[in-house]
Amino acid sequence: MNNLLRIFTFTLLPIFLIACGGSNSDSNDIAGVDGIRENIITSNMSGGFPWNGSSSTRTALKIWSIDVDGLIPVKHKNIPEAIYALNEIEMKTGKILFDRNSIINTPDQEVERGLVFSFGTALGPNGVEANGCGHVGAVGGSVSYPQGWYDADGHIQGPLQVNIDSDQPGGCTNGSNMNKIAVHEVGHALGLGAHFTGFGIGDIYDDNMWNALYNMYRNQPLTDIEGLTIEKAF
Template identity: 30%
Template sequence: MGRNTQDSGELIPTYYLDAVDPRFEYALNKAEEIIGYQLFDRKGVISLEFDDNPFFDIDYSELPTDWGFIWSKGTFSGSCSSGRVSSRPHSTNLVSYAVGNDYGIDKTKWGSGYAWIQLDSIDEPDPGCTTIANNDVSLHELAHALGMNNHFDGFGNGAAFNSNAERVLRNMYSTQNPAGQPFDSLNIEP
């Protein structure tokens, strides 16, 4: 299950649509702190042209890579959601992981080559809900993109991201668990 990118030397290209948001930086920094090594190549702010039609084509040709994560704000709908990971903005085509069958980073996982980590729904919140993400939601959505597919206690069930989710993320990317490590042979770190 190990998803160690440290050995491969390939960092995940990470872009910010139109502006850097402190929540993006919080999530990236916190994930690297939990994992214990650099995982992201922060490429900077980009601008892309697209409309609200979920079937649009986005021209990524100006980007220096053909894959990566794109952080954005206000590029999805959901009246009881403050974050989503998908293959493009304004889409319900959910993408929950950036890893392939061998549990290594798979830069071709999405049709476009990019996973959009989106915060702050454009919809008005339903009663009892919020559509504005906090730092924990930002980290939660990044963890989905990094391979934490399903919610569990401390990761969407109850807290968006707590010490239980930290432990899972740390073990997923542990240097003790090389890519392809069988589940029953994982080295579990505290």
């Protein structure tokens, strides 16, 4: 492991991953338009992990471009929590986002664009741990995102693996929250990077996450901070 990767792993990953198994309270205030904007900026438009692409996209919006590239291919493997998350996200955003068929028979390692779910492979910042209930990374289970998972046009392409639950001794097997954790992790895969209040801080997620995703997917990729159009939907 080179020094750069070492710094990356030990300073940035814990901030990102530590609350993916977070609490399940419902006590956060729901931000208004200004707060929604701040949450999107914090999570998607400020650089930092997992935004490892060109600096020209650092402060621009990065999302899957359904209009240009098509629906997001997903390989959910009939994992109930995965299907729950896909359904919930499409309902709350009011958009069909996912193509649930086209890569169903494609081997994980051959998926070029899309999301691959994996049950039992979740890791925390220190590897297998009780709070490591879910993470997103490269196909194969890495906690690092692949290079090129989004392009210079701000289009997320993946391929990304969405890991939930752990089948390892000492790992997270918090079944009662696993639906919520699956939603949270797909939120990461849709372009939420850093946690904010109502997304991994305070709650696994609440309406603050829904407001962020709802608005991200009603703006165009590469929109800059001044150009963001925001409405409070929840």
